[in-house]
Structures are given as C-alpha cells and as structure tokens.
Amino acid sequence: MPANLPPQYFEKEKELKKAKNPQERISVLEDLLAIVPKHKGTEKLQAQLKTKIAKLKTESQKSPAVARHTAAFQVEKTGAGQVVVIGSPNSGKSSLIKALTNANPDIGDYPFTTRLPSPAMMPYENIQIQLVDMPPITQDYFEFWQAELIKAADAILLVLDISLPEPAEDFLTLLAKLEEKRIDLVPKEREVPQEKQQFMKKTLILANKTDSPRAEENLTSIKEFLDPGFEPVPVSIFEEHTLTDLKTRIYVLLDVIRVYSKIPGKKVDHEDPYVFKRGSSLMDMAKAVHKDFAQRLKYARIWGKNKYQGQKVTRSYILEDEDIIELHI
Ligand SMILES: Nc1nc2c(ncn2[C@@H]2O[C@H](COP(=O)(O)OP(=O)(O)OP(=O)(O)O)[C@@H](O)[C@H]2O)c(=O)[nH]1
Numbered sequence: 001m002p003a004n005l006p007p008q009y010f011e012k013e014k015e016l017k018k019a020k021n022p023q024e025r026i027s028v029l030e031d032l033l034a035i036v037p038k039h040k041g042t043e044k045l046q047a048q049l050k051t052k053i054a055k056l057k058t059e060s061q062k063s064p065a066v067a068r069h070t071a072a073f074q075v076e077k078t079g080a081g082q083v084v085v086i087g088s089p090n091s092g093k094s095s096l097i098k099a100l101t102n103a104n105p106d107i108g109d110y111p112f113t114t115r116l117p118s119p120a121m122m123p124y125e126n127i128q129i130q131l132v133d134m135p136p137i138t139q140d141y142f143e144f145w146q147a148e149l150i151k152a153a154d155a156i157l158l159v160l161d162i163s164l165p166e167p168a169e170d171f172l173t174l175l176a177k178l179e180e181k182r183i184d185l186v187p188k189e190r191e192v193p194q195e196k197q198q199f200m201k202k203t204l205i206l207a208n209k210t211d212s213p214r215a216e217e218n219l220t221s222i223k224e225f226l227d228p229g230f231e232p233v234p235v236s237i238f239e240e241h242t243l244t245d246l247k248t249r250i251y252v253l254l255d256v257i258r259v260y261s262k263i264p265g266k267k268v269d270h271e272d273p274y275v276f277k278r279g280s281s282l283m284d285m286a287k288a289v290h291k292d293f294a295q296r297l298k299y300a301r302i303w304g305k306n307k308y309q310g311q312k313v314t315r316s317y318i319l320e321d322e323d324i325i326e327l328h329i
C-alpha cells in the first residue's frame with residue numbers, strides 16, 4: 001500500500017539536514033511523525049521514525065562524562081562538506097576561521113591557543129560548508145584523534161605562515177608527522193580511488209599572512225618544497241579579496257554539485273539545494289528526497305544548462321551542477 005505522504009512531510013524533512021544537535025533532530029522527527037497520515041501504508045515509516053526518536057533520546061541521556069569524552073574527539077559532519085584546517089602553531093588557522101565564518105575562536109600569538117577541534121559553518125552562496133579548527137601539529141604533538149579527524153574529512157586546508165623566516169621548516173615537519181600516520185596530501189586535480197580516500201586527502205595549501213613584509217620572497221621559496229600540482233594560495237585576514245577567492249576555492253576543492261528539487265506545477269526553491277558528490281546519479285537524488293521515490297521513480301524532467309528545458313531523463317542520468325529536477329513516480 002503506498003504511503004501517499006503529503007508535501008508538508010517532505011518540506012519538514014529538509015529541516016533534518018539543518019538540525020544542529022540531537023535535541024533539534026528529535027523535535028523535527030516528532031513533527032514528521034505527527035504529519036504522517038496514520039494508515040496501513042505508513043506503518044513501517046511510523047515505526048522507523050519512532051525508533052530514531054527513541055535512539056536519539058537514549059543517546060542524549062547518556063552520562064555526561066561519556067558524552068564529553070566522545071564529543072571532544074569527533075566532529076559530526078554537517079552542511080555540504082567537512083574541511084579540516086591544519087597547520088603549525090600560530091600559522092593563523094583560527095584567525096582564518098573567524099574571518100570566514102560567524103564563529104569567534106580564541107586567537108593568540110602564543111602556540112596552542114586552540115586545544116580542541118571546533119566546527120564552524122562557512123556560508124558560500126546558497127550552501128554552508130563546515131570548517132573544523134584544530135590544535136596545531138608539531139614534532140611533539142600529533143594525537144591519534146587528530147589523524148582520525150583528518151582521515152574522515154572531505155578535504156583539508158593546510159595553513160602555512162609565510163611571515164616566518166623559514167616557512168618550509170614547519171611544512172616539512174608537518175608532512176613527516178602526517179606520513180607517520182600514512183596520510184598523504186594531494187592536489188585537487190589528482191585522481192584518488194575510492195578505497196584510498198581515507199589516506200590521500202585533497203588539500204589546499206594556504207600561504208597565510210601574505211600582508212607581511214617578507215611574504216613575496218617566502219612564497220617563492222616555499223614553492224620549491226611543494227609536490228608538483230600544488231599551487232599555494234596567498235591569503236591574509238587583512239585582505240578581503242583573498243578571503244573571497246578562498247571561499248570559492250574551498251567550494252571547488254569539495255568537488256560537489258548543487259541540485260534543486262521542483263514539485264510539479266510549483267516554482268523551484270533556489271534557497272535550499274541538495275548537495276551531492278560530482279558523478280552522482282538521478283537515483284542518488286531520488287534516495288535523498290525519499291526512499292519511496294527511489295523505489296518508484298519512473299523518470300524525471302530536467303531544467304538546466306545545455307539541455308532542452310523540461311527534458312526527460314532516466315534513473316542513470318548523471319546530475320550536473322545547478323540542475324533543476326522534477327521527480328515523477
Ligand atoms: N599579519 C598577519 N597576522 C595574522 C594573520 N592571521 C593571523 N595572524 C596572527 O597570527 C597569530 C596566530 O593566530 P591564530 O589564529 O591564533 O593561529 P592558530 O594557527 O590558530 O594557532 P594555534 O591555535 O596555536 O595553533 C595571531 O597573533 C594573529 O593575529 C594574517 O593574515 N596576517
């Protein structure tokens with residue numbers, strides 16, 4: 001028996017993606033449960049929602065000691081992608097995060113100002129990208145959980161301080177520490193097979209503090225130490241245009257696309273795109289909207305660049321950036 005869910009259900013369901021903590025998630029799930037029409041066709045869905053709510057409630061009631069311990073070492077992914085920011089002490093990681101997001105991290109001219117991983121959301125056009133501030137990596141300090149966070153990330157920003165007399169020194173120390181954990185930084189263009197994505201991390205190298213007096217000559221000297229394919233990006237918290245440029249580069253680094261869902265007969269909502277890895281198919285989109293769509297999808301109509309507008313496509317269609325999709329079941 002079909003579920004025949006009302007449009008409000010799918011509207012509400014979008015809020016799940018935006019929920020920032022278990023409490024918010026519980027509240028959205030409870031709303032969804034209230035919206036679901038109560039009949040035989042929705043019994044399974046009702047049960048699933050109830051199980052999710054119960055699980056979240058149990059988790060949030062666990063002893064604070066346990067919760068604090070795990071929370072300190074894990075950063076739950078939210079938004080269009082998770083980018084972990086690494087570098088030596090004082091390289092300017094927290095300052096950059098402060099400049100790119102609404103977060104207000106501690107900043108200081110002494111090492112280890114940052115002690116714990118701390119996520120912040122960077123708005124980019126109509127999406128949000130998660131940046132994770134980290135304590136520094138040094139010869140003597142590179143914790144297990146730092147490596148785990150790097151391995152789990154979608155991409156890495158490596159912040160170098162090019163106001164230092166020998167910026168390459170810190171860079172080489174950092175690479176050696178990463179190598180101990182078999183982590184290899186690679187430029188965006190490098191092809192990384194699926195099974196190696198945990199250890200070969202797409203990285204943007206930032207030449208930070210480009211406002212400083214020796215920046216230009218230090219930038220030239222640092223290039224000699226970089227693997228081919230890496231082009232350090234000059235940035236400074238005091239030069240707005242470098243930050244604007246950086247935002248775009250972070251988006252490009254993630255290699256994602258934005259797709260808009262359209263309800264037949266209605267206008268498209270450009271404010272709230274679905275975000276997918278490049279190469280995702282129409283089926284991935286259907287699954288993201290709802291599993292009912294995934295099972296019963298017949299075809300979709302597409303509006304987008306280089307297309308006949310309203311063109312029909314089938315399940316295996318590979319989505320393109322800025323496609324507008326109308327799913328038909
Ligand atoms: N001139 C200049 N100074 C900067 C820039 N960005 C950061 N700084 C300074 O560099 C120092 C360190 O900045 P933080 O942002 O705390 O550096 P961090 O990498 O987070 O340091 P840790 O948390 O200790 O690893 C501070 O004194 C900042 O004011 C920049 O673009 N230009």
Ligand SMILES: [Mg+2]
Nearest residue numbers: 093094113114
């Ligand atoms: Mg810091």
